[in-house]
Amino acid sequence: MTKYAETIRQGYSRVVEDYGYKYLVKIRGDNYCAIRAAFCSMVLNSNVLEPSIETAMQKLDSLHRTEPALICSWTFANRFPSVQNKEKYEKLCICLDTYKNTVNLLRQCSTTIEKLAQLLKFLNTGSRQEIEIMEAIKLLMFLCSIDLHEANTTGKDVPVFVWLLFARDTSETPSQFLRHHLNPVGDSSGVEQVEMCLLGHALQTTLQTFRLHQCGKEEFVTLYPQAEGQDCTNQLPLIAEDDRHYNTVLR
Numbered sequence: 001m002t003k004y005a006e007t008i009r010q011g012y013s014r015v016v017e018d019y020g021y022k023y024l025v026k027i028r029g030d031n032y033c034a035i036r037a038a039f040c041s042m043v044l045n046s047n048v049l050e051p052s053i054e055t056a057m058q059k060l061d062s063l064h065r066t067e068p069a070l071i072c073s074w075t076f077a078n079r080f081p082s083v084q085n086k087e088k089y090e091k092l093c094i095c096l097d098t099y100k101n102t103v104n105l106l107r108q109c110s111t112t113i114e115k116l117a118q119l120l121k122f123l124n125t126g127s128r129q130e131i132e133i134m135e136a137i138k139l140l141m142f143l144c145s146i147d148l149h150e151a152n153t154t155g156k157d158v159p160v161f162v163w164l165l166f167a168r169d170t171s172e173t174p175s176q177f178l179r180h181h182l183n184p185v186g187d188s189s190g191v192e193q194v195e196m197c198l199l200g201h202a203l204q205t206t207l208q209t210f211r212l213h214q215c216g217k218e219e220f221v222t223l224y225p226q227a228e229g230q231d232c233t234n235q236l237p238l239i240a241e242d243d244r245h246y247n248t249v250l251r
Helices: 003-019 033-044 053-066 068-072 085-107 112-119 128-153 160-165 174-182 193-202
Strands: 023-025 206-211 221-224 235-240 246-250
Touching (some): 003 206, 033 085, 033 112, 033 128, 033 235, 053 068, 068 174, 085 112, 128 160, 193 221
Parallel strands (some): 206 235
Antiparallel strands (some): 206 221, 235 246
């Protein structure tokens, strides 16, 4: 067994023995992987509140009226090539509706096993429903990035990850962030580590990520985003053998 394989094995053992997670839910390893794993973990953990879709709809409508060019620059990871610029606002609304309706349906399941069975009917399949949910979560991330950028530029307190998110010369504004980083997610690239913090923030939770290749180091358990006094009951578990492919776990 190689040293890397032994590190991964030890990491899985720690997840079971130290944290009590016994079941691995495997997530399809494409460039939506991190978002898909976070969504799956959110639905399976009933103590976590999902973000307000009504608020997102209002923000999207305001953005459509004030900065329509931003809406037109959305690419849907090239998964819906037939959607024209004038149809993108409506399609984003449909994505939010699909997200909301799917979550509401899954919340009606009485057991975790039933919930997981329903999830797997469309998760990991690349179906229209799944892609719309992934794009809805990307939209939640983008709307959060606008709010955080405005707060940062007006001198308000923001999480540390916000400084890092907009310190990149390819991501100095929300528009650049969308063009260079968020649009490619699900297409040519995945979610970078600083964007994992934004993903957790957008889902109003903390992504407790077991980074198996870091077993034995301080970075073995990484929180996205990291915050002092974090509510430990409002964390979603993810597990990764590297920093590209994410799964989730159950107790």
